[in-house]
Amino acid sequence: MNATPRWLTPEQKAAWDSFIRMQETLIGRLTRQLHVDSRMSASDFIVLASLTERGGGRMRFLDLAKSVEWEKSRMSHQVGRMAKRGLVAREECPDDGRGWFIVATPAGYRAIEEAAPMHVAHVRRLFVEALSPEELDTLARISQRVLTHMEQQPD
Amino acid sequence: MNATPRWLTPEQKAAWDSFIRMQETLIGRLTRQLHVDSRMSASDFIVLASLTERGGGRMRFLDLAKSVEWEKSRMSHQVGRMAKRGLVAREECPDDGRGWFIVATPAGYRAIEEAAPMHVAHVRRLFVEALSPEELDTLARISQRVLTHMEQQPD
DNA sequence: GCGGGATAGATGAGCTGTCAACGATCTCGT
DNA sequence: ACGAGATCGTTGACAGCTCATCTATCCCGC
Numbered sequence: 135m136n137a138t139p140r141w142l143t144p145e146q147k148a149a150w151d152s153f154i155r156m157q158e159t160l161i162g163r164l165t166r167q168l169h170v171d172s173r174m175s176a177s178d179f180i181v182l183a184s185l186t187e188r189g190g191g192r193m194r195f196l197d198l199a200k201s202v203e204w205e206k207s208r209m210s211h212q213v214g215r216m217a218k219r220g221l222v223a224r225e226e227c228p229d230d231g232r233g234w235f236i237v238a239t240p241a242g243y244r245a246i247e248e249a250a251p252m253h254v255a256h257v258r259r260l261f262v263e264a265l266s267p268e269e270l271d272t273l274a275r276i277s278q279r280v281l282t283h284m285e286q287q288p289d
Numbered sequence: 290m291n292a293t294p295r296w297l298t299p300e301q302k303a304a305w306d307s308f309i310r311m312q313e314t315l316i317g318r319l320t321r322q323l324h325v326d327s328r329m330s331a332s333d334f335i336v337l338a339s340l341t342e343r344g345g346g347r348m349r350f351l352d353l354a355k356s357v358e359w360e361k362s363r364m365s366h367q368v369g370r371m372a373k374r375g376l377v378a379r380e381e382c383p384d385d386g387r388g389w390f391i392v393a394t395p396a397g398y399r400a401i402e403e404a405a406p407m408h409v410a411h412v413r414r415l416f417v418e419a420l421s422p423e424e425l426d427t428l429a430r431i432s433q434r435v436l437t438h439m440e441q442q443p444d
Numbered sequence: 445g446c447g448g449g450a451t452a453g454a455t456g457a458g459c460t461g462t463c464a465a466c467g468a469t470c471t472c473g474t
Numbered sequence: 475a476c477g478a479g480a481t482c483g484t485t486g487a488c489a490g491c492t493c494a495t496c497t498a499t500c501c502c503g504c
Contacts, residue, residue, distance in 0.1 A: 138410065138413065140406055140409065141409055142409060142412070142413065142417065145422065145425065145426065145429075146413075146417050146425060148429055149417075149425045149426065149428055149429035149432075150412060150416065150417070152429050152432040152433050152436065153428060153429070153432045155358070155432070155436060156432035156433075156435050156436045157312050157316075157432075158358075159358070159436065159439055160435065160439065161312075163439065163444060166444070166462090167444065169462090175489075175490075177489095177490070177491095194452095195452070195453065196451090196452065196453080199453095203310070203313075203314070205491090205492080205493095206452080206453065206454090207453090207454085207455085207491085207492070207493075207494095208490085208491060208492075209453090210453060210454055210455080211454090211455090211490075211491075211492095212490080212491095214454085214455095215489075215490085227452095230451095230452075230499080230500075231452095231498075231499050231500080232451070232452040232453065232497095232498060232499045232500070233451095233452055233453075233499090234452085234453075251295055254295070254296060254297060255293065257297070257305060258293065258297065258301075259442060260435075260438070260439055260442060261305065261435060262297065262301050262304075262305070263438070264434055264435045264438030264439070265431065265434060265435065267300070269431055269434070270300065270301060270304045271300065271304065272427055272431065273304055273308060273428070273431050274300075274303055274304035274307050274308070276420065276424055276427065276428050277304075277307040277308045277310070277311035277312075278307050278311075279419055279420060279424070280311050280315065280415075280416060280419045280420065281307065281310060281311045281314065283415070283418070283419030284314055284315065284318065284415055284419070287414060287415060289318065289321070289322065321492090324492090330459075330460075332460070332461090349482095350482075350483065351481090351482065351483080354483095359461095360461090360462080360463095361482080361483065361484090362461085362462070362463075362464095362483090362484080362485085363460085363461060363462075364483090365483060365484055365485085366460075366461075366462095366484090366485090367460080367461090369484085369485095370459075370460085382482095385469080385470075385481095385482075386468075386469050386470080386482095387468060387469045387470070387481070387482040387483065388469090388481095388482055388483075389482085389483075
Protein backbone atom coordinates (compact mmCIF):
# COMPACT_ATOMS: atom_id res chain seq x y z
CA MET A 135 0.00 0.00 0.00
CA ASN A 136 0.81 3.60 0.07
CA ALA A 137 3.11 3.38 -2.92
CA THR A 138 3.94 6.83 -4.18
CA PRO A 139 2.33 7.23 -7.57
CA ARG A 140 4.59 7.16 -10.60
CA TRP A 141 3.60 10.61 -11.82
CA LEU A 142 2.49 13.89 -10.38
CA THR A 143 -1.13 14.94 -10.15
CA PRO A 144 -2.19 17.52 -12.72
CA GLU A 145 -2.10 20.23 -10.05
CA GLN A 146 1.36 19.23 -8.92
CA LYS A 147 2.65 19.06 -12.46
CA ALA A 148 1.15 22.42 -13.30
CA ALA A 149 2.77 23.97 -10.25
CA TRP A 150 6.13 22.41 -11.07
CA ASP A 151 6.00 23.43 -14.71
CA SER A 152 5.11 27.03 -14.07
CA PHE A 153 7.70 27.34 -11.33
CA ILE A 154 10.38 25.97 -13.63
CA ARG A 155 9.37 28.14 -16.52
CA MET A 156 9.21 31.25 -14.37
CA GLN A 157 12.53 30.63 -12.76
CA GLU A 158 14.32 29.91 -16.04
CA THR A 159 12.87 32.90 -17.80
CA LEU A 160 13.59 35.21 -14.92
CA ILE A 161 17.16 34.07 -14.34
CA GLY A 162 17.84 34.10 -18.07
CA ARG A 163 16.65 37.63 -18.53
CA LEU A 164 18.51 38.94 -15.52
CA THR A 165 21.69 37.22 -16.61
CA ARG A 166 21.52 38.62 -20.11
CA GLN A 167 20.72 42.11 -18.85
CA LEU A 168 23.60 42.01 -16.43
CA HIS A 169 25.95 41.03 -19.21
CA VAL A 170 24.68 43.70 -21.59
CA ASP A 171 24.70 46.41 -18.92
CA SER A 172 27.92 45.56 -17.18
CA ARG A 173 29.90 42.98 -19.16
CA MET A 174 29.72 40.72 -16.13
CA SER A 175 28.41 37.23 -15.65
CA ALA A 176 26.04 36.34 -12.85
CA SER A 177 28.91 34.49 -11.23
CA ASP A 178 31.12 37.55 -11.30
CA PHE A 179 28.34 39.54 -9.71
CA ILE A 180 27.63 37.05 -6.96
CA VAL A 181 31.27 36.68 -6.05
CA LEU A 182 31.97 40.39 -5.98
CA ALA A 183 28.78 41.08 -4.06
CA SER A 184 29.51 38.50 -1.41
CA LEU A 185 33.13 39.53 -1.18
CA THR A 186 32.43 43.22 -0.72
CA GLU A 187 29.21 43.04 1.31
CA ARG A 188 29.91 40.23 3.67
CA GLY A 189 33.68 40.13 3.62
CA GLY A 190 34.63 43.76 3.51
CA GLY A 191 36.41 43.14 0.24
CA ARG A 192 38.72 40.43 1.56
CA MET A 193 37.89 36.84 2.38
CA ARG A 194 39.51 33.46 2.74
CA PHE A 195 38.95 31.36 -0.35
CA LEU A 196 36.84 28.67 1.26
CA ASP A 197 34.83 31.14 3.30
CA LEU A 198 34.00 32.88 0.08
CA ALA A 199 32.99 29.61 -1.49
CA LYS A 200 30.81 28.72 1.50
CA SER A 201 29.22 32.14 1.59
CA VAL A 202 27.74 31.54 -1.83
CA GLU A 203 27.40 27.79 -1.40
CA TRP A 204 29.67 26.81 -4.25
CA GLU A 205 32.03 23.92 -4.58
CA LYS A 206 35.64 24.90 -4.20
CA SER A 207 36.48 23.82 -7.72
CA ARG A 208 33.88 26.11 -9.18
CA MET A 209 35.14 28.96 -7.07
CA SER A 210 38.72 28.25 -7.98
CA HIS A 211 38.00 28.46 -11.70
CA GLN A 212 35.88 31.54 -11.17
CA VAL A 213 38.51 33.31 -9.11
CA GLY A 214 41.10 32.40 -11.71
CA ARG A 215 39.06 34.03 -14.46
CA MET A 216 38.25 37.08 -12.37
CA ALA A 217 41.88 37.48 -11.38
CA LYS A 218 42.86 37.39 -15.03
CA ARG A 219 40.45 40.24 -15.69
CA GLY A 220 41.67 42.17 -12.70
CA LEU A 221 38.47 42.05 -10.63
CA VAL A 222 40.02 40.22 -7.70
CA ALA A 223 43.49 39.27 -6.56
CA ARG A 224 44.93 36.48 -4.48
CA GLU A 225 46.99 37.32 -1.41
CA GLU A 226 49.03 34.86 0.55
CA CYS A 227 47.75 33.90 3.93
CA PRO A 228 50.32 34.29 6.70
CA ASP A 229 48.55 31.92 9.09
CA ASP A 230 48.11 29.08 6.66
CA GLY A 231 50.55 28.24 3.92
CA ARG A 232 47.90 26.41 1.94
CA GLY A 233 45.40 29.23 2.01
CA TRP A 234 44.75 32.46 0.17
CA PHE A 235 42.83 35.61 0.73
CA ILE A 236 40.72 36.72 -2.17
CA VAL A 237 40.63 40.47 -2.40
CA ALA A 238 38.42 42.75 -4.44
CA THR A 239 40.61 45.12 -6.44
CA PRO A 240 39.65 48.75 -7.04
CA ALA A 241 38.48 47.67 -10.48
CA GLY A 242 36.36 45.00 -8.78
CA TYR A 243 34.77 47.55 -6.48
CA ARG A 244 34.10 49.86 -9.38
CA ALA A 245 32.54 47.02 -11.35
CA ILE A 246 30.13 45.93 -8.63
CA GLU A 247 29.23 49.47 -7.65
CA GLU A 248 28.36 50.32 -11.20
CA ALA A 249 26.50 47.10 -11.87
CA ALA A 250 24.50 46.73 -8.69
CA PRO A 251 21.99 49.58 -9.08
CA MET A 252 21.04 48.49 -12.58
CA HIS A 253 20.82 44.90 -11.54
CA VAL A 254 18.58 45.74 -8.62
CA ALA A 255 16.43 47.83 -10.91
CA HIS A 256 15.91 44.83 -13.18
CA VAL A 257 15.12 42.58 -10.23
CA ARG A 258 12.57 45.10 -9.10
CA ARG A 259 11.12 45.60 -12.53
CA LEU A 260 10.82 41.94 -13.49
CA PHE A 261 10.18 40.29 -10.15
CA VAL A 262 9.32 42.52 -7.22
CA GLU A 263 6.84 44.64 -9.11
CA ALA A 264 5.04 41.60 -10.41
CA LEU A 265 3.86 40.76 -6.91
CA SER A 266 2.07 42.38 -4.02
CA PRO A 267 3.95 42.65 -0.73
CA GLU A 268 1.84 39.81 0.61
CA GLU A 269 2.65 37.59 -2.35
CA LEU A 270 6.31 38.40 -2.00
CA ASP A 271 6.12 37.42 1.61
CA THR A 272 4.33 34.22 0.80
CA LEU A 273 6.94 33.35 -1.77
CA ALA A 274 9.69 33.96 0.76
CA ARG A 275 7.96 31.68 3.25
CA ILE A 276 7.47 28.96 0.65
CA SER A 277 11.08 29.19 -0.47
CA GLN A 278 12.25 28.86 3.09
CA ARG A 279 10.02 25.87 3.55
CA VAL A 280 11.49 24.11 0.51
CA LEU A 281 14.99 24.98 1.64
CA THR A 282 14.62 23.58 5.12
CA HIS A 283 12.88 20.54 3.72
CA MET A 284 15.79 19.91 1.39
CA GLU A 285 18.26 20.25 4.21
CA GLN A 286 16.55 17.37 5.96
CA GLN A 287 16.70 15.19 2.90
CA PRO A 288 19.67 13.20 1.65
CA ASP A 289 21.00 14.19 -1.75
CA MET B 290 9.38 62.52 -6.41
CA ASN B 291 8.45 58.96 -6.70
CA ALA B 292 11.94 57.92 -7.68
CA THR B 293 12.36 54.19 -7.30
CA PRO B 294 14.73 53.60 -4.43
CA ARG B 295 18.21 52.42 -5.22
CA TRP B 296 17.93 49.22 -3.18
CA LEU B 297 15.27 46.79 -2.12
CA THR B 298 13.52 46.94 1.22
CA PRO B 299 14.66 44.33 3.73
CA GLU B 300 11.52 42.32 3.11
CA GLN B 301 12.00 42.43 -0.65
CA LYS B 302 15.65 41.52 -0.37
CA ALA B 303 14.87 38.66 1.99
CA ALA B 304 12.25 37.32 -0.40
CA TRP B 305 14.58 37.62 -3.37
CA ASP B 306 17.48 35.98 -1.56
CA SER B 307 15.54 33.01 -0.31
CA PHE B 308 13.90 32.49 -3.67
CA ILE B 309 17.27 32.51 -5.40
CA ARG B 310 18.85 30.23 -2.87
CA MET B 311 15.97 27.78 -3.01
CA GLN B 312 15.86 27.70 -6.75
CA GLU B 313 19.61 27.18 -7.15
CA THR B 314 19.78 24.48 -4.53
CA LEU B 315 16.77 22.67 -5.90
CA ILE B 316 17.82 22.78 -9.53
CA GLY B 317 21.35 21.82 -8.61
CA ARG B 318 20.30 18.78 -6.65
CA LEU B 319 17.87 17.61 -9.30
CA THR B 320 20.45 18.03 -12.03
CA ARG B 321 23.08 16.07 -10.16
CA GLN B 322 20.63 13.31 -9.28
CA LEU B 323 19.50 13.03 -12.86
CA HIS B 324 23.05 12.68 -14.01
CA VAL B 325 23.94 10.11 -11.37
CA ASP B 326 20.77 8.10 -11.94
CA SER B 327 20.58 8.27 -15.70
CA ARG B 328 23.78 9.69 -17.17
CA MET B 329 21.70 12.43 -18.70
CA SER B 330 21.89 16.18 -18.43
CA ALA B 331 18.86 18.28 -17.63
CA SER B 332 18.94 19.49 -21.22
CA ASP B 333 18.84 15.95 -22.55
CA PHE B 334 15.86 15.24 -20.35
CA ILE B 335 13.94 18.33 -21.33
CA VAL B 336 14.48 17.78 -25.02
CA LEU B 337 13.53 14.13 -24.94
CA ALA B 338 10.52 14.83 -22.75
CA SER B 339 9.21 17.55 -25.00
CA LEU B 340 9.91 15.56 -28.13
CA THR B 341 8.16 12.42 -26.97
CA GLU B 342 5.31 13.95 -24.97
CA ARG B 343 4.30 16.84 -27.12
CA GLY B 344 5.65 15.82 -30.48
CA GLY B 345 4.98 12.11 -30.57
CA GLY B 346 8.70 11.50 -30.97
CA ARG B 347 9.13 13.63 -34.06
CA MET B 348 9.22 17.39 -34.36
CA ARG B 349 10.47 20.12 -36.63
CA PHE B 350 13.64 21.62 -35.27
CA LEU B 351 12.31 25.08 -34.56
CA ASP B 352 9.07 23.76 -33.13
CA LEU B 353 11.11 21.74 -30.72
CA ALA B 354 13.16 24.80 -29.82
CA LYS B 355 10.02 26.86 -29.27
CA SER B 356 8.36 24.15 -27.23
CA VAL B 357 11.07 24.48 -24.61
CA GLU B 358 11.71 28.16 -25.24
CA TRP B 359 15.32 27.82 -26.27
CA GLU B 360 17.31 29.75 -28.80
CA LYS B 361 17.93 27.87 -31.98
CA SER B 362 21.67 27.89 -31.52
CA ARG B 363 21.37 26.23 -28.16
CA MET B 364 19.07 23.63 -29.57
CA SER B 365 21.31 23.04 -32.54
CA HIS B 366 24.30 22.29 -30.32
CA GLN B 367 22.17 20.16 -28.05
CA VAL B 368 20.69 18.15 -30.90
CA GLY B 369 24.17 17.70 -32.32
CA ARG B 370 25.42 16.25 -29.06
CA MET B 371 22.38 14.06 -28.59
CA ALA B 372 22.60 12.77 -32.14
CA LYS B 373 26.22 11.84 -31.55
CA ARG B 374 25.12 9.79 -28.56
CA GLY B 375 22.28 8.20 -30.50
CA LEU B 376 19.38 9.70 -28.53
CA VAL B 377 17.87 11.54 -31.47
CA ALA B 378 18.33 11.63 -35.22
CA ARG B 379 17.83 14.24 -37.91
CA GLU B 380 15.57 13.48 -40.84
CA GLU B 381 15.28 15.57 -43.95
CA CYS B 382 12.13 17.53 -44.40
CA PRO B 383 10.45 16.98 -47.76
CA ASP B 384 8.44 20.21 -47.61
CA ASP B 385 11.30 22.50 -46.77
CA GLY B 386 14.84 22.02 -47.95
CA ARG B 387 16.22 24.12 -45.10
CA GLY B 388 14.45 22.21 -42.39
CA TRP B 389 14.86 19.02 -40.42
CA PHE B 390 12.75 16.75 -38.34
CA ILE B 391 14.26 15.74 -35.05
CA VAL B 392 13.28 12.20 -34.13
CA ALA B 393 13.65 10.33 -30.87
CA THR B 394 15.46 7.06 -31.54
CA PRO B 395 14.57 3.84 -29.72
CA ALA B 396 17.55 4.51 -27.47
CA GLY B 397 16.15 7.96 -26.82
CA TYR B 398 12.78 6.53 -25.84
CA ARG B 399 14.43 3.99 -23.60
CA ALA B 400 16.51 6.70 -21.95
CA ILE B 401 13.60 8.98 -21.12
CA GLU B 402 11.36 6.15 -20.02
CA GLU B 403 13.97 4.90 -17.62
CA ALA B 404 14.91 8.31 -16.33
CA ALA B 405 11.49 9.89 -15.91
CA PRO B 406 10.13 7.91 -12.96
CA MET B 407 13.24 8.51 -10.88
CA HIS B 408 13.34 12.13 -11.81
CA VAL B 409 9.71 12.59 -10.86
CA ALA B 410 10.39 10.83 -7.59
CA HIS B 411 13.12 13.33 -6.79
CA VAL B 412 10.91 16.25 -7.74
CA ARG B 413 8.28 14.89 -5.43
CA ARG B 414 10.69 14.18 -2.62
CA LEU B 415 12.53 17.50 -2.70
CA PHE B 416 9.83 19.88 -3.82
CA VAL B 417 6.26 18.64 -3.83
CA GLU B 418 6.46 17.03 -0.42
CA ALA B 419 7.91 20.15 1.10
CA LEU B 420 4.64 21.97 0.57
CA SER B 421 0.95 21.57 1.29
CA PRO B 422 -1.40 21.40 -1.69
CA GLU B 423 -2.46 24.95 -0.91
CA GLU B 424 1.09 26.20 -0.85
CA LEU B 425 1.82 24.42 -4.10
CA ASP B 426 -1.17 26.09 -5.61
CA THR B 427 -0.11 29.46 -4.32
CA LEU B 428 3.34 28.99 -5.76
CA ALA B 429 1.85 28.10 -9.12
CA ARG B 430 -0.26 31.23 -9.06
CA ILE B 431 2.67 33.40 -8.08
CA SER B 432 4.86 31.90 -10.79
CA GLN B 433 2.18 32.55 -13.36
CA ARG B 434 1.93 36.11 -12.17
CA VAL B 435 5.63 36.71 -12.56
CA LEU B 436 5.59 35.08 -15.98
CA THR B 437 2.78 37.17 -17.36
CA HIS B 438 4.32 40.26 -15.82
CA MET B 439 7.60 39.52 -17.58
CA GLU B 440 5.83 39.03 -20.88
CA GLN B 441 4.54 42.55 -20.64
CA GLN B 442 7.97 43.95 -19.95
CA PRO B 443 10.69 44.66 -22.48
CA ASP B 444 13.88 42.67 -22.07
C1' DG C 445 60.02 14.90 15.28
C1' DC C 446 57.63 12.02 12.21
C1' DG C 447 54.09 9.60 9.81
C1' DG C 448 49.07 9.44 8.60
C1' DG C 449 45.01 11.54 7.75
C1' DA C 450 42.53 15.81 7.05
C1' DT C 451 42.29 20.33 4.84
C1' DA C 452 43.25 24.26 1.28
C1' DG C 453 43.18 25.01 -3.05
C1' DA C 454 44.59 24.16 -8.26
C1' DT C 455 44.17 21.76 -12.52
C1' DG C 456 42.61 19.30 -16.71
C1' DA C 457 39.18 17.07 -19.43
C1' DG C 458 34.79 17.18 -21.13
C1' DC C 459 30.17 18.96 -21.53
C1' DT C 460 26.93 23.05 -21.83
C1' DG C 461 25.37 27.80 -23.04
C1' DT C 462 25.88 32.42 -25.55
C1' DC C 463 26.82 35.45 -29.10
C1' DA C 464 27.83 36.71 -33.66
C1' DA C 465 28.38 35.39 -38.16
C1' DC C 466 27.27 32.43 -41.85
C1' DG C 467 25.16 29.54 -45.90
C1' DA C 468 21.14 27.72 -47.81
C1' DT C 469 16.48 27.84 -49.05
C1' DC C 470 11.99 29.91 -49.35
C1' DT C 471 8.54 33.74 -50.46
C1' DC C 472 6.71 37.40 -52.57
C1' DG C 473 6.28 41.56 -55.29
C1' DT C 474 7.09 43.18 -59.66
C1' DA D 475 11.60 34.91 -63.72
C1' DC D 476 14.36 37.37 -60.52
C1' DG D 477 16.11 39.95 -56.67
C1' DA D 478 15.33 41.35 -51.69
C1' DG D 479 14.36 39.93 -47.58
C1' DA D 480 12.88 36.63 -44.36
C1' DT D 481 13.37 32.04 -42.42
C1' DC D 482 15.76 27.53 -41.22
C1' DG D 483 19.39 25.83 -39.13
C1' DT D 484 24.72 25.41 -38.44
C1' DT D 485 29.20 26.81 -36.92
C1' DG D 486 33.20 28.68 -34.21
C1' DA D 487 34.98 31.06 -30.48
C1' DC D 488 34.74 31.45 -25.90
C1' DA D 489 33.08 31.49 -21.03
C1' DG D 490 31.11 28.55 -17.43
C1' DC D 491 30.30 24.16 -14.68
C1' DT D 492 31.33 19.38 -12.87
C1' DC D 493 33.96 15.61 -11.69
C1' DA D 494 38.09 13.37 -10.61
C1' DT D 495 42.62 13.88 -9.47
C1' DC D 496 46.62 16.21 -7.67
C1' DT D 497 49.95 18.95 -4.61
C1' DA D 498 51.09 21.26 -0.56
C1' DT D 499 50.43 22.17 3.97
C1' DC D 500 48.62 21.42 8.53
C1' DC D 501 47.31 18.88 12.75
C1' DC D 502 47.89 15.37 16.01
C1' DG D 503 49.13 11.18 18.29
C1' DC D 504 52.94 8.63 19.34
